Amino acid sequence: MTRRGHWTPCRPAAKRGAALAAALLLAACGEDLLADPRVGAQLPGGGGAGASFSSLAVNVLAPQCATSACHGGSPPAYAPQLDADVAYDELVGRPSLQASMSLVEPGAPDQSYLVLKLRGAAGWVGGIPTPMPTDYALDEGDIAAIEGWIANGAPND
Amino acid sequence: MTDRRSRPLARAPRIVAAALLLAGAGAAFAETSLLLSGSAFVDYWYQEDPAVPTRTPQGVTPATSLKVSVDVNDDLAFSAKLCAGCHTMEMEQVVLDYTPKTWFNLQIGRLAIPFGDYSNRVDPSSHAAVTAPLIYDMGQMAFGERSAMNLGVLPLPYTDTGVMLYGVRWLGPIQFWYGLYGVAGLRGANDIDWMAMRSVYTDVNGLPAAGGRLTVTISAPPKSFFGDFSLGGSATAGHYDRDEGLRYLLYGADASWRLGPFTMRGEYAARRTELDPDASYPYELVDDWFDKKGFYGELEHPLGPYLTAVYRYEEMRRVGVPLPGSIAAVTPESSMTRYTAGLVLTPAEHIFAKFSWEYTESSDFGDFQAFRGGIGGAF
Numbered sequence: 343m344t345r346r347g348h349w350t351p352c353r354p355a356a357k358r359g360a361a362l363a364a365a366l367l368l369a370a371c372g373e374d375l376l377a378d379p380r381v382g383a384q385l386p387g388g389g390g391a392g393a394s395f396s397s398l399a400v401n402v403l404a405p406q407c408a409t410s411a412c413h414g415g416s417p418p419a420y421a422p423q424l425d426a427d428v429a430y431d432e433l434v435g436r437p438s439l440q441a442s443m444s445l446v447e448p449g450a451p452d453q454s455y456l457v458l459k460l461r462g463a464a465g466w467v468g469g470i471p472t473p474m475p476t477d478y479a480l481d482e483g484d485i486a487a488i489e490g491w492i493a494n495g496a497p498n499d
Numbered sequence: 500m501t502d503r504r505s506r507p508l509a510r511a512p513r514i515v516a517a518a519l520l521l522a523g524a525g526a527a528f529a530e531t532s533l534l535l536s537g538s539a540f541v542d543y544w545y546q547e548d549p550a551v552p553t554r555t556p557q558g559v560t561p562a563t564s565l566k567v568s569v570d571v572n573d574d575l576a577f578s579a580k581l582c583a584g585c586h587t588m589e590m591e592q593v594v595l596d597y598t599p600k601t602w603f604n605l606q607i608g609r610l611a612i613p614f615g616d617y618s619n620r621v622d623p624s625s626h627a628a629v630t631a632p633l634i635y636d637m638g639q640m641a642f643g644e645r646s647a648m649n650l651g652v653l654p655l656p657y658t659d660t661g662v663m664l665y666g667v668r669w670l671g672p673i674q675f676w677y678g679l680y681g682v683a684g685l686r687g688a689n690d691i692d693w694m695a696m697r698s699v700y701t702d703v704n705g706l707p708a709a710g711g712r713l714t715v716t717i718s719a720p721p722k723s724f725f726g727d728f729s730l731g732g733s734a735t736a737g738h739y740d741r742d743e744g745l746r747y748l749l750y751g752a753d754a755s756w757r758l759g760p761f762t763m764r765g766e767y768a769a770r771r772t773e774l775d776p777d778a779s780y781p782y783e784l785v786d787d788w789f790d791k792k793g794f795y796g797e798l799e800h801p802l803g804p805y806l807t808a809v810y811r812y813e814e815m816r817r818v819g820v821p822l823p824g825s826i827a828a829v830t831p832e833s834s835m836t837r838y839t840a841g842l843v844l845t846p847a848e849h850i851f852a853k854f855s856w857e858y859t860e861s862s863d864f865g866d867f868q869a870f871r872g873g874i875g876g877a878f
Contacts, residue, residue, distance in 0.1 A: 375748075375771065378790060379819040381831040382783025452826045462692060466556060482689035486778045486823040 393487040394499040399426040402484045441469035448496035451489040532570035539563040540623035542873025551867045555641040602666035612657040613678045613712040614733045616753040621656045624877035627809035627843045629855045632795040634768040652768040654693045674716040684708030684737035689775040708737025726757025745773040760800045767794040782820045789819020811839040828863045836860040850876045
């Protein structure tokens with residue numbers, strides 16, 4: 343984790359002091375609460391992390407999605423099949439079976455159903471709202487890497 | 500990579516809730532004081548601009564609830580409230596309520612957390628407008644999806660697992676109500692994820708969250724022109740991520756006043772949420788948090804014996820770097836202003852119909868209007 347901003351002085355009070363009344367937190371942080379957070383320049387490509395698809399397929403999709411009970415094997419228990427060797431063809435430009443959009447729309451993570459399922463937002467586009475995975479959330483870094491790969495055009499690299 | 504943990508502390512709230520449910524069920528058989536209540540409401544949301552429903556759940560939305568209350572004895576009660584809506588089934592409340600004194604009471608289990616005045620009025624039969632205020636919206640906001648405005652400041656009802664101490668004291672005509680609680684806390688990965696708190700009641704980390712609410716009400720005689728006046732303040736804080744590194748802080752203030760036939764309400768609520776500094780954002784990350792804040796003002800008055808009119812003005816802002824995967828239109832300073840005018844028709848006791856017109860001005864998504872209508876009942 344990197345250095346935190348203006349809020350840092352309050353951290354010790356909140357870390358183990360979650361049991362403290364929130365009013366104490368307010369008193370400790372009151373001055374900073376009036377300040378809006380600062381935001382830097384817009385980044386090209388939506389700030390994508392630049393991960394390759396092969397690394398995402400091997401390190402994220404295969405171990406966490408392509409299990410025998412879910413999206414692994416041929417045929418998988420649930421489409422699409424996300425084993426590393428077939429995941430690209432199963433995802434990029436392929437229509438979702440749950441909503442009127444592609445699973446992966448190159449260049450547009452917000453128009454990619456895969457991302458909406460990972461973020462639990464599929465219900466907003468008429469899909470099935472159950473987030474994937476069903477019983478825990480992927481690490482934010484993994485989701486961001488997938489979004490970055492899509493924002494960069496979803497290359498088969 | 501995700502590390503699927505199974506901490507005893509994280510499992511504890513679910514175990515406690517299950518035990519309470521069993522204990523309450525047993526008590527229900529042993530005692531005769533049983534109270535059933537509930538409500539059902541279904542509304543239709545129509546948006547004029549065809550572009551809006553592509554990112555908004557336009558259509559029919561049901562909301563139903565059923566509550567069972569059992570008095571075990573004079574000091575102990577059990578209650579459970581089941582809700583069903585677009586978030587599927589949800590136990591909004593499963594509590595043992597120990598009430599030895601008016602000023603000292605204890606609830607344990609799945610609690611309906613008191614935050615803001617609206618937390619007392621979340622049931623469709625308890626508020627006049629069709630929608631919740633933007634700051635407390637739970638899934639009925641245009642463009643409110645997970646990675647954009649992300650619902651309200653605090654979607655209500657907020658249900659959490661834990662313990663709450665509460666009570667009432669009177670000083671002449673002035674009533675003080677307090678509630679202090681320790682709960683599992685909100686959950687998420689890189690922002691509060693409201694849907695992640697539904698159905699699965701385990702916390703993502705081992706740190707509890709804490710909060711409280713205080714209201715001061717100046718009571719007036721029942722038929723006086725100047726009616727009850729209330730002021731309230733609420734706050735809660737905790738950690739929301741699995742690694743116990745990201746914090747949130749919620750706070751708000753509210754007031755309500757009855758003046759003759761008019762009831763006026765106003766609330767302000769804000770949430771500061773820390774962001775994962777290691778994620779990739781569409782903007783350079785300078786301060787790794789964002790603020791969501793807003794307010795509403797509402798006026799309600801009867802129009803004869805069967806009609807009630809309601810008017811609401813509200814604003815909400817999200818300030819800070821947009822989340823990864825956000826709709827491209829979302830900017831670091833996104834805001835919504837909504838105007839609402841509505842009518843409630845009550846043709847018979849326990850039955851009501853609501854209609855409203857809403858006009859929304861949005862900094863990132865343009866302006867649009869919507870119409871809502873719904874029918875419901877309560878018992």
